[in-house]
Amino acid sequence: MPATRMMIARRAGVSVATVDRVLRDDQAVRPETAERVHIALANLRDERASRGRPAKPNSFRVAFVLPQVNSRFLDHVERDIALSASFFREHRITPSFYRCDFSSQRDTATFAEQAVDYDALVLVPLDYPWVERLIEEMNEAGVPVVTVFSDLPSSRRAAYVGVDNRIAGRTAGLLMGRFLGARIGTVAVLSASSRLHDQLERRTGFSQVLEEDFRNLRWVAEPDFAEDDDGAGLAVQGLLARHPDLVGVYATGGGISGIASSLMESGDKARLIVVGHECTAETRAQLSGRAIDVILDQDVRGIVHWAGLAAINFLNDVRGALAIPTPETRIYLRENAHA
Incomplete structure (x- = not known):
C-alpha cells in the first residue's frame, strides 16, 4: 500500500x-x-x-475495538478476544483492546488519534457518519480496518468478517413462520440498537420472508429496546398489552433471556413462539425448558481469529487470498440445545 x-x-x-x-x-x-x-x-x-515481506519476524499491532454499549454479546466478544492471546501470539499479532463511545463524535475523533499508531484495526462499528470518517482516515493512513460481526458496507473498510446477517434474519423468519403454521396474528421484531447494521440486516431479512411467504402474519418493529433482562421483560409485556393478537417475538440482538423469563412468569409463553440469537448456558437451559423455541448462533471466537488473520493478510499485501471462510449461522432447538 x-x-x-x-x-x-x-x-x-x-x-x-x-x-x-x-x-x-x-x-x-x-x-x-x-x-x-x-x-x-x-x-x-x-x-x-x-x-510486505511475509517472513518479517516482528509482530503486528492490531487494535480490537468494540462500541461502548450495554450488550451481553459484546461482553462475550471481549472475553473471547482476551482468551485468544495464544492464537494471536502464534500468528505474530500483538492485540490491544478498546471500548469506544462511537455515539460521541468527540470520543471517536479522540480515539482516531490513538488508532493511527496501530498496524490495523478490527472494529465492531456503529452506523454514524463520524465512524465512517474514522475508517476513511485509517485507510488514508495505511491502517486497514476489518469490520467484524456488524458491517458498515458504505465505508472504506478493507473487509468484513462475520455471518451474513440478512440470511440469518431470513432463516429466523422461515422458522417463525413454520412454527406458527396457519395461525393469524402479529409478530414483534425487537432490536436493541438501530445503529448496529447487523440488527438492521436481520430485521430486513426477517420481514422479507414474512411478507413473501407468510401473509397470515403481520410484523411490527420495536427498535432501541433495552437489552437487560428487566428492560426486555417490560418491553414484551408492553407489546402484549398493545397487541392482543401477538403470536411471536423475534429479538435481533440481546434481551432474549429476559423476554423468555417474563413470558414464562406471566403464563403467556404457551401462545407465543420466541426466536432469538446467541447460544449461552442460560439460553440453552431456556431452550430445554421450552421458554425459547429457536436460538441462532455463530462461532464468536473463530470469527475473532479470522478477523485478526484478515488484518495481517492486508498488512502482508496478500491480495485475493484472504482465505477467510464465510461463517455459518447455527440453529439450536430444544432437541440439540446441549449438543
Missing part, C-alpha cells in the same frame, strides 16, 4: 495541504519544510516495502 498524503503529513509534522504543495514542487514552500516532507516520504516507502 503506497504512502498517502495524510501519512506523510503526520510523519513530517505538517498539514496535508503542505504535503500536496511539496509534491507539486511549489517553490513557495520553505526549503527546510520541503526537505522534511521528502525525508518522511522516503522513510514511509522503506517501511511499507519491508512490511
Whole structure:
C-alpha cells in the first residue's frame, strides 16, 4: 500500500495541504519544510516495502475495538478476544483492546488519534457518519480496518468478517413462520440498537420472508429496546398489552433471556413462539425448558481469529487470498440445545 498524503503529513509534522504543495514542487514552500516532507516520504516507502515481506519476524499491532454499549454479546466478544492471546501470539499479532463511545463524535475523533499508531484495526462499528470518517482516515493512513460481526458496507473498510446477517434474519423468519403454521396474528421484531447494521440486516431479512411467504402474519418493529433482562421483560409485556393478537417475538440482538423469563412468569409463553440469537448456558437451559423455541448462533471466537488473520493478510499485501471462510449461522432447538 503506497504512502498517502495524510501519512506523510503526520510523519513530517505538517498539514496535508503542505504535503500536496511539496509534491507539486511549489517553490513557495520553505526549503527546510520541503526537505522534511521528502525525508518522511522516503522513510514511509522503506517501511511499507519491508512490511510486505511475509517472513518479517516482528509482530503486528492490531487494535480490537468494540462500541461502548450495554450488550451481553459484546461482553462475550471481549472475553473471547482476551482468551485468544495464544492464537494471536502464534500468528505474530500483538492485540490491544478498546471500548469506544462511537455515539460521541468527540470520543471517536479522540480515539482516531490513538488508532493511527496501530498496524490495523478490527472494529465492531456503529452506523454514524463520524465512524465512517474514522475508517476513511485509517485507510488514508495505511491502517486497514476489518469490520467484524456488524458491517458498515458504505465505508472504506478493507473487509468484513462475520455471518451474513440478512440470511440469518431470513432463516429466523422461515422458522417463525413454520412454527406458527396457519395461525393469524402479529409478530414483534425487537432490536436493541438501530445503529448496529447487523440488527438492521436481520430485521430486513426477517420481514422479507414474512411478507413473501407468510401473509397470515403481520410484523411490527420495536427498535432501541433495552437489552437487560428487566428492560426486555417490560418491553414484551408492553407489546402484549398493545397487541392482543401477538403470536411471536423475534429479538435481533440481546434481551432474549429476559423476554423468555417474563413470558414464562406471566403464563403467556404457551401462545407465543420466541426466536432469538446467541447460544449461552442460560439460553440453552431456556431452550430445554421450552421458554425459547429457536436460538441462532455463530462461532464468536473463530470469527475473532479470522478477523485478526484478515488484518495481517492486508498488512502482508496478500491480495485475493484472504482465505477467510464465510461463517455459518447455527440453529439450536430444544432437541440439540446441549449438543
